[in-house]
Amino acid sequence: MTVARLTIDLDALARNYAFLRGEAGVETAPAVKADGYGLGAQDTALRLWREGARSFHVARLEEGEFLRDAFGDRDATLYVLDGATPGSATRLEAARLVPVLNSLEQAAAWTGPAALHIDTGMNRLGLSLDEAVRLRDRAGIRLVMSHLACAAQADHTMNGRQLARFRQARALFPGVPASLAGSSGIRLGRDYAFDQVRPGVSLFGGGPNEGPDPRLSAVATLEAAILQVRQVPAGDTIGYGAAFTAETDLTVAVLAAGYADGVLRSAHPAGAVWFDGARRAILGRVSMDTIVIDVTGSAAAKPGAMAEIIGPNLPLDDAATAAGTTAYELLTRLSGRAERRFIGAA
Numbered sequence: 001m002t003v004a005r006l007t008i009d010l011d012a013l014a015r016n017y018a019f020l021r022g023e024a025g026v027e028t029a030p031a032v033k034a035d036g037y038g039l040g041a042q043d044t045a046l047r048l049w050r051e052g053a054r055s056f057h058v059a060r061l062e063e064g065e066f067l068r069d070a071f072g073d074r075d076a077t078l079y080v081l082d083g084a085t086p087g088s089a090t091r092l093e094a095a096r097l098v099p100v101l102n103s104l105e106q107a108a109a110w111t112g113p114a115a116l117h118i119d120t121g122m123n124r125l126g127l128s129l130d131e132a133v134r135l136r137d138r139a140g141i142r143l144v145m146s147h148l149a150c151a152a153q154a155d156h157t158m159n160g161r162q163l164a165r166f167r168q169a170r171a172l173f174p175g176v177p178a179s180l181a182g183s184s185g186i187r188l189g190r191d192y193a194f195d196q197v198r199p200g201v202s203l204f205g206g207g208p209n210e211g212p213d214p215r216l217s218a219v220a221t222l223e224a225a226i227l228q229v230r231q232v233p234a235g236d237t238i239g240y241g242a243a244f245t246a247e248t249d250l251t252v253a254v255l256a257a258g259y260a261d262g263v264l265r266s267a268h269p270a271g272a273v274w275f276d277g278a279r280r281a282i283l284g285r286v287s288m289d290t291i292v293i294d295v296t297g298s299a300a301a302k303p304g305a306m307a308e309i310i311g312p313n314l315p316l317d318d319a320a321t322a323a324g325t326t327a328y329e330l331l332t333r334l335s336g337r338a339e340r341r342f343i344g345a346a
C-alpha cells in the first residue's frame, strides 16, 4: 500500500505556463531553481521546453549543470542567478551556463556570455546603477535584469520606484533584452514585462499575492493514507505535548505524513487537510511521520483511504497561510519520502 504520494501534474504546469505567457505577452523564462520548487527540475523544465520555453533560471551552478544534463543538445539558455562565483568559471563554461553577474568582481572574473543583475532597491543581489555604468561597453551581455521586492503587494510604492530605476538601468544597454518581473510582477501589468518574465511559483500553482488564484491549476498534490481510525473521548488529548484536548467525543484518523514529508510543524493549530468532501482540522502537533485529523461523522474514514494535504481541493496558498508561511516554502520543503508520480509527459 502506498502511504504517501506526491503527484506532479505536468499538464497543469503546461496550462499555467500558457496562462502566464498570455498575461505577460513576452518571452516567459521559467524559474526552476531549488529543484523546480521541489517538484523536479528536470521533468518540469523538459515539459516547459516542449511548451515553448527556451530560457530558464536556476540559482546554483549545480542546478544549471543538472538541467544541462537533462537538455542534452537542445539549445536552452540556462541562467545561473548566483553568477560567476569564485572558482566556477570552468564548470560554467563546460555546461554552457550563462551566469547572472551580480558585482564588478564577478564581471572581472568572467569573460563569456552573461546576464547583468542590477539592484533597483531590494538590496539583495546586483550591481548598483553606478557600477552598471562601468560595464556599458562589455561584450556578450545577453540580458539585463532586476528583481522586485514587493510585487506581491500590487499597490506598494516600491514597485513604481523600482520600475523607474530599472528603466534608467536598461537604457544603459540599448538593444539588450531586459527582465524585471517574476510571478507577482506579471500581474502588475505589461509595463513591468519588458522583454522577458521569470515566473516560478505561479507555474507551480502558487498565487501571485500569496493567496490562491483560481486561474492557476494545482501542479502538486500531496496525499497520505489513513493508518488508523480511533475514537477519542471528550477530555482526552492528542499528540505530543498534549497540545489538543477534545471538547466532545471525536473520531480521528492518523495519516501517514508528518514534518519529515513536508507537513510543517507550524500547521498546528490552524492547518487542515481535505478528506471525504470537506476540510478536516489537524488535531494536535505534527509528528515526524504522522498527523491526526478530525473525521467525525465520515463513513469513508478507513485505513488505506487517502486524504489530500495540498492539491486542487486544498490550495497550496491556503495550506501555507494556515502554517504561517508561503507557497514557496511549502513546496521547497516537500521531502523525497513520499512516492512520486507524474501526470502528463515530461
Ligand SMILES: *Cc1c(COP(=O)(O)O)cnc(C)c1O
Pocket: 031, 033, 057, 081, 146, 147, 181, 182, 183, 184, 198, 199, 200, 201, 202
Ligand atoms: C526566484 C526568482 C524568480 C521567480 O520568482 P517567483 O516569485 O517564484 O515567480 C525570478 N527572479 C529571481 C531573481 C528569483 O530569484
